Amino acid sequence: MSEETPVLRRDAEHNRRRTLAAAREVFAARGLQATLNDVAHHAGLGVGTVYRRFPNKEALAEAVYAGKLDDIRATAQAALAGRDAYEALRAFLEHALEQAATDRGLRELIRQGTSDSERILRTREGIVESCGHLITRAQEQGTMRDDVTVEDIAPIVAMIDSVMDLPAAGAVQPWRRYLALILDGLQTGPDHRGRRSS
Amino acid sequence: MSEETPVLRRDAEHNRRRTLAAAREVFAARGLQATLNDVAHHAGLGVGTVYRRFPNKEALAEAVYAGKLDDIRATAQAALAGRDAYEALRAFLEHALEQAATDRGLRELIRQGTSDSERILRTREGIVESCGHLITRAQEQGTMRDDVTVEDIAPIVAMIDSVMDLPAAGAVQPWRRYLALILDGLQTGPDHRGRRSS
DNA sequence: ACCGAAGTGGATATGCAATATCCGCTTATG
DNA sequence: CATAAGCGGATATTGCATATCCACTTCGGT
Numbered sequence: 536m537s538e539e540t541p542v543l544r545r546d547a548e549h550n551r552r553r554t555l556a557a558a559r560e561v562f563a564a565r566g567l568q569a570t571l572n573d574v575a576h577h578a579g580l581g582v583g584t585v586y587r588r589f590p591n592k593e594a595l596a597e598a599v600y601a602g603k604l605d606d607i608r609a610t611a612q613a614a615l616a617g618r619d620a621y622e623a624l625r626a627f628l629e630h631a632l633e634q635a636a637t638d639r640g641l642r643e644l645i646r647q648g649t650s651d652s653e654r655i656l657r658t659r660e661g662i663v664e665s666c667g668h669l670i671t672r673a674q675e676q677g678t679m680r681d682d683v684t685v686e687d688i689a690p691i692v693a694m695i696d697s698v699m700d701l702p703a704a705g706a707v708q709p710w711r712r713y714l715a716l717i718l719d720g721l722q723t724g725p726d727h728r729g730r731r732s733s
Numbered sequence: 734m735s736e737e738t739p740v741l742r743r744d745a746e747h748n749r750r751r752t753l754a755a756a757r758e759v760f761a762a763r764g765l766q767a768t769l770n771d772v773a774h775h776a777g778l779g780v781g782t783v784y785r786r787f788p789n790k791e792a793l794a795e796a797v798y799a800g801k802l803d804d805i806r807a808t809a810q811a812a813l814a815g816r817d818a819y820e821a822l823r824a825f826l827e828h829a830l831e832q833a834a835t836d837r838g839l840r841e842l843i844r845q846g847t848s849d850s851e852r853i854l855r856t857r858e859g860i861v862e863s864c865g866h867l868i869t870r871a872q873e874q875g876t877m878r879d880d881v882t883v884e885d886i887a888p889i890v891a892m893i894d895s896v897m898d899l900p901a902a903g904a905v906q907p908w909r910r911y912l913a914l915i916l917d918g919l920q921t922g923p924d925h926r927g928r929r930s931s
Numbered sequence: 932a933c934c935g936a937a938g939t940g941g942a943t944a945t946g947c948a949a950t951a952t953c954c955g956c957t958t959a960t961g
Numbered sequence: 962c963a964t965a966a967g968c969g970g971a972t973a974t975t976g977c978a979t980a981t982c983c984a985c986t987t988c989g990g991t
Contacts, residue, residue: 570949581969690896697895698888720914779940
């Protein structure tokens with residue numbers, strides 16, 4: 536066992552959880568560019584306390600999001616079991632983007648980023664891989680256009696994300712509308728998506 | 734005439750043009766967050782020279798982009814004369830986004846931004862307004878879904894922009910594909926966009 | 932050719948914001 | 962109660978962008 540199990544003092548453990556909870560909230564609201572000072576203050580703790588447990592912001596972000604992202608990957612993998620691959624993909628994307636909609640930090644993490652931890656990177660790859668399988672199967676089932684690729688996943692997610700970043704006009708979130716629009720367009724159309732005559 | 738016409742010395746005028754040219758290139762390549770030092774160096778000039786002509790970065794950016802943006806607005810207005818409003822809107826968006834595709838600074842300016850000059854803001858409004866007219870006319874012509882609004886323009890542009898910001902996989906720019914996909918989805922479908930049975 | 936105004940360069944002052952540390956004090960725990 | 966662990970938050974450090982200043986150069990009219 537090279538793994539250290541320092542066995543934190545009770546109060547320390549309590550503060551560790553407080554830190555994580557605060558980080559979740561702050562990152563969700565203001566994104567990953569929020570400072571550890573912000574997080575500490577929001578948790579009612581000193582900065583030093585936060586830095587004692589997490590060497591830097593990236594470590595804290597990973598602690599906060601690794602699980603959440605992994606859940607999403609699990610959902611993607613589970614989607615592979617669905618009968619209708621197109622519908623499974625649609626449902627998965629809606630589910631995953633719903634998470635992103637309420638969490639700006641998660642959104643930033645999902646996007647292609649340079650400063651990501653190895654773990655986050657792998658998880659993201661896994662998600663995309665599952666989506667790729669779904670696309671292939673949907674095409675075999677004749678429900679998805681043949682020119683769709685795994686390469687389309689990242690742009691689609693980026694596009695929907697960008698709508699979420701827009702200053703929301705009303706209370707409603709218009710991203711579902713656009714996701715539906717795009718996915719709808721990727722189906723095999725009734726008349727092979729014929730253009731208007733003129 | 735409260736307008737000053739300082740009549741620049743020949744070399745000064747030359748350097749002013751050099752500055753603008755350099756700014757165009759640097760902003761296009763690296764976006765508006767490039768520093769005036771970058772611009773000056775790229776122009777082969779000292780920072781002081783740049784600051785002598787343009788009080789700050791925003792002024793320089795406006796000098797660089799005001800014309801370009803105004804051209805886009807003119808194009809939008811011209812599009813109102815088209816017979817087929819849907820097609821005119823499609824062509825305009827493709828044209829405008831083509832400009833954005835090769836100019837990161839323009840892209841950032843087109844997006845909703847806080848630090849924009851009054852002039853830029855008005856121009857953007859004008860563009861959106863023209864798009865709104867096109868949408869209304871297309872609906873009257875029965876070529877566009879009735880639930881489309883002017884409010885859809887900003888998200889659409891944002892979505893396509895976000896694709897452009899993605900690290901380009903190959904040499905090809907996939908944004909046209911997505912723009913076509915989205916606009917296609919906004920047409921009135923042959924069978925009123927019926928969902929698949931299952 | 933000369934001279935004053937205009938222009939130039941770029942080192943550097945200024946300001947700001949985020950990161951991370953340090954250490955005197957407090958608290959948990961055996 | 963002893964002591965190791967933990968805490969707080971002022972502050973050092975770093976990094977970056979903005980903008981200025983002024984000794985020096987160049988232009989252009991006479």
